[in-house]
Amino acid sequence: xxxxxxxxxxxxxxxxxxxxxxxxxxxxxxxxxxxxxxxxxxxxxxxxxxxxxxxxxxxxxxxxxxxxxxxxxxxxxxxxxxxxxxxxxxxxxxxxxxxxxxxxxxxxxxxxxxxxxxxxxxxxxxxxxxxxxxxxxxxxxxxxxxxxxxxxxxxxxxxxxxxxxxxxxxxxxxxxxxxxxxxxxxxxxxxxxxxxxxxxxxxxxxxxxxxxxxxxxxxxxxxxxxxxxxxxxxxxxxxxxxxxxxx
Amino acid sequence: xxxxxxxxxxxxxxxxxxxxxxxxxxxxxxxxxxxxxxxxxxxxxxxxxxxxxxxxxxxxxxxxxxxxxxxxxxxxxxxxxxxxxxxxxxxxxxxxxxxxxxxxxxxxxxxxxxxxxxxxxxxxxxxxxxxxxxxxxxxxxxxxxxxxxxxxxxxxxxxxxxxxxxxxxxxxxxxxxxxxxxxxxxxxxxxxxxxxxxxxxxxxxxxxxxxxxxxxxxxxxxxxxxxxxxxxxxxxxxxxxxxxxxxxxxxxxxxxxxxxxxxxxxxxxxxxxxxxxxxxxxxxxxxxxxxxxxxxxxxxxxxxxxxxxxxxxxxxxxxxxxxxxxxxxxxxxxxxxxxxxxxxxxxxxxxxxxxxxxxxxxxxxxxxxxxxxxxxxxxxxxxxxxxxxxxxxxxxxx
Numbered sequence: 001x002x003x004x005x006x007x008x009x010x011x012x013x014x015x016x017x018x019x020x021x022x023x024x025x026x027x028x029x030x031x032x033x034x035x036x037x038x039x040x041x042x043x044x045x046x047x048x049x050x051x052x053x054x055x056x057x058x059x060x061x062x063x064x065x066x067x068x069x070x071x072x073x074x075x076x077x078x079x080x081x082x083x084x085x086x087x088x089x090x091x092x093x094x095x096x097x098x099x100x101x102x103x104x105x106x107x108x109x110x111x112x113x114x115x116x117x118x119x120x121x122x123x124x125x126x127x128x129x130x131x132x133x134x135x136x137x138x139x140x141x142x143x144x145x146x147x148x149x150x151x152x153x154x155x156x157x158x159x160x161x162x163x164x165x166x167x168x169x170x171x172x173x174x175x176x177x178x179x180x181x182x183x184x185x186x187x188x189x190x191x192x193x194x195x196x197x198x199x200x201x202x203x204x205x206x207x208x209x210x211x212x213x214x215x216x217x218x219x220x221x222x223x224x225x226x227x228x229x230x231x232x233x234x235x236x237x238x239x240x241x242x243x244x245x246x247x
Numbered sequence: 248x249x250x251x252x253x254x255x256x257x258x259x260x261x262x263x264x265x266x267x268x269x270x271x272x273x274x275x276x277x278x279x280x281x282x283x284x285x286x287x288x289x290x291x292x293x294x295x296x297x298x299x300x301x302x303x304x305x306x307x308x309x310x311x312x313x314x315x316x317x318x319x320x321x322x323x324x325x326x327x328x329x330x331x332x333x334x335x336x337x338x339x340x341x342x343x344x345x346x347x348x349x350x351x352x353x354x355x356x357x358x359x360x361x362x363x364x365x366x367x368x369x370x371x372x373x374x375x376x377x378x379x380x381x382x383x384x385x386x387x388x389x390x391x392x393x394x395x396x397x398x399x400x401x402x403x404x405x406x407x408x409x410x411x412x413x414x415x416x417x418x419x420x421x422x423x424x425x426x427x428x429x430x431x432x433x434x435x436x437x438x439x440x441x442x443x444x445x446x447x448x449x450x451x452x453x454x455x456x457x458x459x460x461x462x463x464x465x466x467x468x469x470x471x472x473x474x475x476x477x478x479x480x481x482x483x484x485x486x487x488x489x490x491x492x493x494x495x496x497x498x499x500x501x502x503x504x505x506x507x508x509x510x511x512x513x514x515x516x517x518x519x520x521x522x523x524x525x526x527x528x529x530x531x532x533x534x535x536x537x538x539x540x541x542x543x544x545x546x547x548x549x550x551x552x553x554x555x556x557x558x559x560x561x562x563x564x565x566x567x568x569x570x571x572x573x574x575x576x577x578x579x580x581x582x583x584x585x586x587x588x589x590x591x592x593x594x595x596x597x598x599x600x601x602x603x604x605x606x607x608x609x610x611x612x613x614x615x616x617x618x619x620x621x622x623x624x625x626x627x628x629x630x631x632x633x634x635x636x637x638x639x640x641x642x643x644x645x
Contacts, residue, residue, distance in 0.1 A: 074644025100360070107507075110535070113536045236346075239397055241395055
């Protein structure tokens, strides 16, 4: 009897974890998003470099499309990445290289690579859709000074991932994630902190993301500027032709 | 007034460009070229003006000078870029793009790339190159109208090129043209016979769930020349380039597999010209990224169906029947290291290039490369064995 109770309790906790993540995604939904990102890349030797990109997204979790285009420094200006997210599988990604005047598909097995020298990998730029992972409640913990749920997600087979599991901390008061830890085997390889959490146009947003690559001992800070939600964005801006046109 | 209008137009435009100053050092002289050091400078300025949400203009201009008389000294804007020498000032791109829904139309001088592979692109028929330096070459824009219709996973591209742009071939009196040592007559370079008429092509591209594929057709002239000659009085021969007719049927595909991505590209070329070949070019390559390394390696092959050509300049075929590879390492956000190689399957020619790039500051970048070429005189790569070189370059980007 106690075995069944334990199983039921585990099932209930798993359900809770999934519900919390679903609720978190539901609460922070927006039909579109646009911002200008400032990326500061800090190498292990302390030197830093700065890159800027413009980011646009249309659609919601799992079915969204995003376009990211570098606007500085000069050597990467015009380089762009188109991400088409799917609910049932990993995203499709294409890179536009203006020097070559060509687009290039980013293969699934290459998504663990660092994105343009930053500490984000290509995979980190995808959305993490609820349907592609299993969730487990690990407990409650204080993170970034806030009471949080600590939840573990493991990718289902439909989603190929470099990470064996991801542990996330979600604020209990506003259902907003504040920290992610990404694991390869039993080792934390990347840690992402969400900082400067504020409401923009009624949507809770982190205006600063801090990604640490613990193997390389580098970190990248992404600051979002000119953030806007629910701006009029057309679907046709998120195609390969739009990538080529430089939308 | 005109300048005022120009500056007010570009004031709100997207702009980018660079100034690149480069020194090329050749340890060996060549029979037709005793120069060992070449200095050259390039200013490239690109501008994009969005006139309405659906209409934009792209422009790019190159201004160059060099110490080796490979570039013209005349101060004029060459909008065609079809001369024997590289123009001092050339219009690299000037096109108008309009789009509505699934349809994009671009007209003017532009770049059109159809290939999917990285080491050789038989499908790139609208992509002539400037081969003044055969190893370090650059694409030339073409004057064309391009209509693209994208519907779901399908894209259809239709291209009309009313004015032919040939690839620029190396200059006869410089090291990238290797003439036989025992020539009994003087050779001079005549004006190229550039064909008139329209080049046209169509491509269908499909993005599948786990693959991509494309089929392409081209009707027009080869942008790489057959070399003909005519006898002049006094034991002199004038060589000139002419561009044979060409019809191409081609296809390309890319399939990401669990360990690497396989890419293939192949085309059958047929001609009605009695001095040019019918042949097939193909390339199969594997690519993989491991941590900060990217590897591309494969084989470029050729099958000649009917051989008729006596003398030509065809780097695409010259690179065929070879194993080709590229490896690059992103050391960090500011430094990259890259290696490229091609080795002919019969061992008659080989080429290895290594390049190091470092971002010095937000605007400044330094580049150093070493290219080693080895092989036999009768091989396309091997003939350039005295042209191994090192390049030091400094670039200011804006």
